[in-house]
Amino acid sequence: MAKDKKMVEAITSMEEDFAQWxxxxxxxxELTDYTSxxxxxxxxxxxxxxWELIQRQLDDRFKAAGVENVYLPMFIPESxxxxxxxxxxxxxxxVAWVTQGGLxxxxxxxxxxxxxxxxxxxxxxxxxxxxxxxxxVYNQWCSVVRWEKETRxxxxxxxxxxxxxxxxxxxxxxxxxxxxxxxxxxxDFCEEVLAIPVIRGQKTDKEKFAGAEATYTIEALMHDGKAxxxxxxxxxxxxxxxxxxxxxxxxxxxLQYIYQTSWGMTTRLIGAIIMVHGDDSGLVLPPKxxxxxxxxxxxxxxxxxxxxxxxELRSKLAEKVRIKVDTSEKSPGFKxxxxxxRGIPVRIEVGxxxxxxxxxxxxxxxxxxxTTVSLDELETVIPALLETIQSDMxxxxxxxxxxxxxxxxxxxxxKNIIExxxxxxxxxxxGEEACETQIKDETGATTRCMPFVQEQLGRxxxxxxxxxxxxxxxxxxx
Amino acid sequence: MAKDKKMVEAITSMEEDFAQWxxxxxxxxELTDYTSxxxxxxxxxxxxxxWELIQRQLDDRFKAAGVENVYLPMFIPESxxxxxxxxxxxxxxxVAWVTQGGLxxxxxxxxxxxxxxxxxxxxxxxxxxxxxxxxxVYNQWCSVVRWEKETRxxxxxxxxxxxxxxxxxxxxxxxxxxxxxxxxxxxDFCEEVLAIPVIRGQKTDKEKFAGAEATYTIEALMHDGKAxxxxxxxxxxxxxxxxxxxxxxxxxxxLQYIYQTSWGMTTRLIGAIIMVHGDDSGLVLPPKxxxxxxxxxxxxxxxxxxxxxxxELRSKLAEKVRIKVDTSEKSPGFKxxxxxxRGIPVRIEVGxxxxxxxxxxxxxxxxxxxTTVSLDELETVIPALLETIQSDMxxxxxxxxxxxxxxxxxxxxxKNIIExxxxxxxxxxxGEEACETQIKDETGATTRCMPFVQEQLGRxxxxxxxxxxxxxxxxxxx
Numbered sequence: 026m027a028k029d030k031k032m033v034e035a036i037t038s039m040e041e042d043f044a045q046w047x048x049x050x051x052x053x054x055e056l057t058d059y060t061s062x063x064x065x066x067x068x069x070x071x072x073x074x075x076w077e078l079i080q081r082q083l084d085d086r087f088k089a090a091g092v093e094n095v096y097l098p099m100f101i102p103e104s105x106x107x108x109x110x111x112x113x114x115x116x117x118x119x120v121a122w123v124t125q126g127g128l129x130x131x132x133x134x135x136x137x138x139x140x141x142x143x144x145x146x147x148x149x150x151x152x153x154x155x156x157x158x159x160x161x162v163y164n165q166w167c168s169v170v171r172w173e174k175e176t177r178x179x180x181x182x183x184x185x186x187x188x189x190x191x192x193x194x195x196x197x198x199x200x201x202x203x204x205x206x207x208x209x210x211x212x213d214f215c216e217e218v219l220a221i222p223v224i225r226g227q228k229t230d231k232e233k234f235a236g237a238e239a240t241y242t243i244e245a246l247m248h249d250g251k252a253x254x255x256x257x258x259x260x261x262x263x264x265x266x267x268x269x270x271x272x273x274x275x276x277x278x279x280l281q282y283i284y285q286t287s288w289g290m291t292t293r294l295i296g297a298i299i300m301v302h303g304d305d306s307g308l309v310l311p312p313k314x315x316x317x318x319x320x321x322x323x324x325x326x327x328x329x330x331x332x333x334x335x336x337e338l339r340s341k342l343a344e345k346v347r348i349k350v351d352t353s354e355k356s357p358g359f360k361x362x363x364x365x366x367r368g369i370p371v372r373i374e375v376g377x378x379x380x381x382x383x384x385x386x387x388x389x390x391x392x393x394x395x396t397t398v399s400l401d402e403l404e405t406v407i408p409a410l411l412e413t414i415q416s417d418m419x420x421x422x423x424x425x426x427x428x429x430x431x432x433x434x435x436x437x438x439x440k441n442i443i444e445x446x447x448x449x450x451x452x453x454x455x456g457e458e459a460c461e462t463q464i465k466d467e468t469g470a471t472t473r474c475m476p477f478v479q480e481q482l483g484r485x486x487x488x489x490x491x492x493x494x495x496x497x498x499x500x501x502x503x
Numbered sequence: 504m505a506k507d508k509k510m511v512e513a514i515t516s517m518e519e520d521f522a523q524w525x526x527x528x529x530x531x532x533e534l535t536d537y538t539s540x541x542x543x544x545x546x547x548x549x550x551x552x553x554w555e556l557i558q559r560q561l562d563d564r565f566k567a568a569g570v571e572n573v574y575l576p577m578f579i580p581e582s583x584x585x586x587x588x589x590x591x592x593x594x595x596x597x598v599a600w601v602t603q604g605g606l607x608x609x610x611x612x613x614x615x616x617x618x619x620x621x622x623x624x625x626x627x628x629x630x631x632x633x634x635x636x637x638x639x640v641y642n643q644w645c646s647v648v649r650w651e652k653e654t655r656x657x658x659x660x661x662x663x664x665x666x667x668x669x670x671x672x673x674x675x676x677x678x679x680x681x682x683x684x685x686x687x688x689x690x691d692f693c694e695e696v697l698a699i700p701v702i703r704g705q706k707t708d709k710e711k712f713a714g715a716e717a718t719y720t721i722e723a724l725m726h727d728g729k730a731x732x733x734x735x736x737x738x739x740x741x742x743x744x745x746x747x748x749x750x751x752x753x754x755x756x757x758l759q760y761i762y763q764t765s766w767g768m769t770t771r772l773i774g775a776i777i778m779v780h781g782d783d784s785g786l787v788l789p790p791k792x793x794x795x796x797x798x799x800x801x802x803x804x805x806x807x808x809x810x811x812x813x814x815e816l817r818s819k820l821a822e823k824v825r826i827k828v829d830t831s832e833k834s835p836g837f838k839x840x841x842x843x844x845r846g847i848p849v850r851i852e853v854g855x856x857x858x859x860x861x862x863x864x865x866x867x868x869x870x871x872x873x874t875t876v877s878l879d880e881l882e883t884v885i886p887a888l889l890e891t892i893q894s895d896m897x898x899x900x901x902x903x904x905x906x907x908x909x910x911x912x913x914x915x916x917x918k919n920i921i922e923x924x925x926x927x928x929x930x931x932x933x934g935e936e937a938c939e940t941q942i943k944d945e946t947g948a949t950t951r952c953m954p955f956v957q958e959q960l961g962r963x964x965x966x967x968x969x970x971x972x973x974x975x976x977x978x979x980x981x
Binding site for chain 1: 536538539540543544545546547548551552554555571572573574575576577578579580583596597598599600601602603604605606612613615622625626629641645646648650652661662664
């Protein structure tokens, strides 16, 4: 069946210009658009519905892990932001400042939260007195603001939506365990729900979060071979507690500082879905985050009985899957192109001849594969097919990631890979920040993480030749 | 069973000082607390969980009415806010202004949204070209900022959470129908989910929203006899469309202005729940918005088998109701007081003797009524009891509302009611704003609404004696 020209021709191909392809998809799939507010985007219904599915499923996993949701103010007084030295240095250059409230100038300026560690510290200082008040495992869903110069839809914008978890514990060990627990929840969520394989590991000191003792990350590989940091989890030790004076009385009636963590995931995940799964026909959504999982396209819908049958099928399947019928006046070809652009995982085509033969054509968005299915079997075939698509999409992304992960045993190999290939580079590292900086300056590749699963790829640093301390993932990144 | 002194003595009684009772409840029930950010509150887990239940159930009703969720920026450029004259006059005096982004002053200052009509206009201007693009029925869940001088938890704060729906239509009639439809969804939600009876009606011109042609409202009566505006829905006609130049091409290829509506409900609803249903033991939650609907309190929990039985009961009931066991080391009396303070609708007490007799004590939070129930019947008794509590709470609130609604046929009666009674006053009105203002100045009572259900209470205005145009509800309000 010929695709509708008008809709499809407008997309740049991935191979030609990946960045333009990305922009075309976010606009044409109606996920987002630019606004009059520079650097800020609108998330349109098709995009927000994906975010709602992400939120719901991630929040369920949080609640199962004992997380409670709260809401803290969006403003941070300047004096509060400044209490932890590293933190303020990291964030002050990129915050928006409120200096006037109503008709009067403010006595103290307030920044719009870029993240809420300082507010949670202020809150916990009031809430926590004794070991009985610990742990606190709180999270909030909100928007944050970072005054970025260069912005891209979903990947980097001045305002974005996220969740930020902030926890307080009696011991360093408990805080560390929670930091890792939440990173694993993120990783499992990405793999099981978004069908995106991730590398779990620790950031180097150079790349860690402002004020953290340790930052853990999950790193995904996009279709163009660039890495995307997809979620981070930070162990603050008792650094913030000391800066803010947050102490509790332990069982022996001694004052102790609390230990803290924070962890976040953002609307950037929608960018990851696009760049991992998308193709030249547009978006390809994993079934678990597809607001519409199945679109029924009636063929020759003006013929008697076609729309009725389409509606009958929809109604039968609606208990098991998120399904719609496209009853608009557009041509079937236009509807196919539109369904493909929007990434709807499965299309069911049903026309007069199909009805006569008690069958329908079922088309997979991810592979384009078409099968003829008896109408009596749709109720079992479709839910199973969605599961197959979900796992096939993960396997395909994993294969791409693995095929684009290279080992560099020495500096010539490293440079050669950077110049001729794309993807992750695994290599040994001496542990020196100076070396890390030189690698970045010479190649544009940053350290993505020290993976939890370490491999012994040699005994010396890939760059300087000194004894190696750890294996790292390197890559160019968003 | 004696209540724990420590917890209960700290609450002021409603009769003694209603405002202080309210503050005591929000703090002691751990719904919210003050922060270092003046005028902004933190919503704590017990409060936020109520908001999540409100969100989920209201959002389900929105989706069933064809509403789609989106997200627009939190900033409004000054020039955009100023486009609609009445609107900017209403809001400019109470917005927070961002004047600096990162390290540089902004070229144009941005306000933090107090409401998003202007942003939706800017968005719709880009989105809508033809009648095929209509209607747009969008909503967003977000926080907004209004620089209030006097604040009270949930009722009035500088930042609050809400939803704001914004729709665009081809005709005035369609916009009007949507305005009323959403008001009715709000009213049904309040009555069916929050167990709060409301009066549905229209605001006078003096009280309508800045920029609206018509504002509709639902008004609830609090326990102290003061009114609370609980949700509003506005028909803007094509006023905003003209100010922003938002036109579409109709079927005859003619340019037409669109017609718009907006409607919102806020975290203020949590304040309404407290002030309608609460009592001197604390919060009383309607089961449909109770994060925990049933608390099992084990008696003599150190005795063998008690905690096991409590857990067995919890596990059996968990599929049907939101239920917990309080296994903490506190005394039963303390646990009772805590459960009452938090407004948990039902308590199940189970101790060694109860287990021996295969029974438990079931206590209603709303009435204090205790019954003995066979353990075998809990699974049917408890869900039914929650339904009974839900409807009894509505009936009780409605009875209170009706008993505190008075008719004033002349000005002496009006003044007499204001001086000696509390609650709503129904009276006839001439339709003149001057008269409305004088009534407010003389008595402190504002016009709450012109109810949809009009009654003929006389032929002349209760204040000036001129011919009456409508029946109004008056009252002192939050």
